[in-house]
Amino acid sequence: MEATAPTLSRKAQIDQTATALFRTRGFAATSMRELAEALGLEAGSLYSHIKSKQELLHRICFRLADDFFAGFAAATHDAAEPAAVQLRRAIESHVRVLTQDVAASAVFLHEWRHLSEPARTEFLALRERYEAGFRLLIQRGIEQNDLRTPDVAFATLTLLASLNWLPSWYKPDGKLPPSEIAHRLADQLLLGLANS
Amino acid sequence: MEATAPTLSRKAQIDQTATALFRTRGFAATSMRELAEALGLEAGSLYSHIKSKQELLHRICFRLADDFFAGFAAATHDAAEPAAVQLRRAIESHVRVLTQDVAASAVFLHEWRHLSEPARTEFLALRERYEAGFRLLIQRGIEQNDLRTPDVAFATLTLLASLNWLPSWYKPDGKLPPSEIAHRLADQLLLGLANS
DNA sequence: TAAGGTTCCTAACGTTCGTTAGCAAGCAGA
DNA sequence: TCTGCTTGCTAACGAACGTTAGGAACCTTA
Structure with a gap:
C-alpha cells in the first residue's frame, strides 16, 4: 500500500498521522478511532504500538x-x-x-x-x-x-x-x-x- | 430585544464563563457539565438559555x-x-x-x-x-x-x-x-x- | 523445527459526552 | 386570580470516548 513510504516504522507512521490529525482537528477533538481509521486499522490495535493518546x-x-x-x-x-x-x-x-x-x-x-x-x-x-x-x-x-x-x-x-x-x-x-x-x-x- | 437586566445577564453570564473555559481548556475539551458547574448549576439547566454548545x-x-x-x-x-x-x-x-x-x-x-x-x-x-x-x-x-x-x-x-x-x-x-x-x-x- | 517479537483483530469495560423530557418554583403583568 | 415567562431541577437517552484483554496470524532468527 505504501509505495512512497519505504521503511517508516509503524510507530513513526502513527506519530505522523496523529500529528496531521491533531493539527487540523485539535488534540481533544481527535479520537483514537479516527486516528486508527486514517491508518487503516482498528482502535484497539493502536495500543500494540503506543501507551496512550497522551504519549503521542x-x-x-x-x-x-x-x-x-x-x-x-x-x-x-x-x-x-x-x-x-x-x-x-x-x-x-x-x-x-x-x-x-x-x-x-x-x-x-x-x-x-x-x-x-x-x-x-x-x-x-x-x-x-x-x-x-x-x-x-x-x-x-x-x-x-x-x-x-x-x-x-x-x-x-x-x-x-x-x-x-x-x-x-x-x-x-x-x-x-x-x-x-x-x-x-x-x-x-x-x-x-x-x-x- | 428586551433590555431587562435578568434575562440578558444570565445569558451573558453563560457566554462569559464559557469564553473563559474555552480559552483555557479549549472548546472541544470543555464539557457542558464543567461549564454548568462553573456557573453553579446542572448541565441540563443550560439548555433553558442556549440552544447548543456550538451556539456559544x-x-x-x-x-x-x-x-x-x-x-x-x-x-x-x-x-x-x-x-x-x-x-x-x-x-x-x-x-x-x-x-x-x-x-x-x-x-x-x-x-x-x-x-x-x-x-x-x-x-x-x-x-x-x-x-x-x-x-x-x-x-x-x-x-x-x-x-x-x-x-x-x-x-x-x-x-x-x-x-x-x-x-x-x-x-x-x-x-x-x-x-x-x-x-x-x-x-x-x-x-x-x-x-x- | 521452535521461539519470540510484531502486528492486528474482536469484544467489551466503565466513563463521559451533548442533549432532551418532564416537571416545578418564582415572578410579572392582565 | 390566571397566564405565561424565566429559571432550574432530576433523570435519562444514545452515542462516543480511551483503554484493556485475549487470541491469532505473520515474520524473522536460530
Missing part, C-alpha cells in the same frame, strides 16, 4: 522542542560573532525547524496545553528558556549598538510571534522556498530593529 | 469579528488621511479590541476551527476580508511613499501575527495600559516598515 502528544511536542534548542545552539555557537548576526542565524534556524515539519510545529504551538502534568509545566519551562535565549541576543545586540528597541521583552515576544504565525499559512509546495522565507522574515524583523 | 462558540467568534470590523471602519473612516496614518489607527483599534476582552479574543483566534459548517467557512471569509483591509492600507502606504516592503502580503501576515500573539501574554492588570501597548506595537511594526 508528548512525543510530538518534546521532539520539536529538542529541534528548536539544537538549532538555536548551532546558530549561536560562535561566541565571537556579533549578537545581531547570531540573532539572524537563530531566526533562520527557527524558520527552518518550523518549515521542516509544519504539522508538528502547529501541534507544538497550539496543542501543548493538553499535555498532562507534569509534562505541561516542563514544556512551559522549556519555552520560557528558549525565549530567554532570544531575549539575551537582542539585549546584547543593543549593547553592541547594532539593535535598538524601547523594550527588549516586548520586542522578543513580537519577533517570535511573527515567526510562529508561519505554520498558519505556510504551504510546503508554495513558490517561496523555506530559506527565502527565513531570509525575508529576518529582513523585515531586523530592519525594524536595526539602528539607522 | 458561534456567538463568541462572530461578536469579536463584528468588533474588529467596526474598529477598522472607524480607523479608516477619513479617506483623506495618509494610508500610513490610517494603518496606525487600525493597529491601535485592533489592539484595543484584543485587550478589551482577552479571553474572547483568544477563543476567536484559536477555537474558530471548531465552528461547524457553514459558520466555519463564513468565518474564514470574514477573516480574509479583514486581512485584505490591512493589505490595502499597506499597499496604499507604499504608493504614497510612506511605507516600504518587498512583499505586501507577507508584511501583512507578519504584522497581524505580531498583534494576534498579544492575548497569549497580555494581562489586564499589567503595568502597561492597552493604549501604551498599542502605541509601542505600532511603533515597532511601523518603524520596521517606514521609509528612511
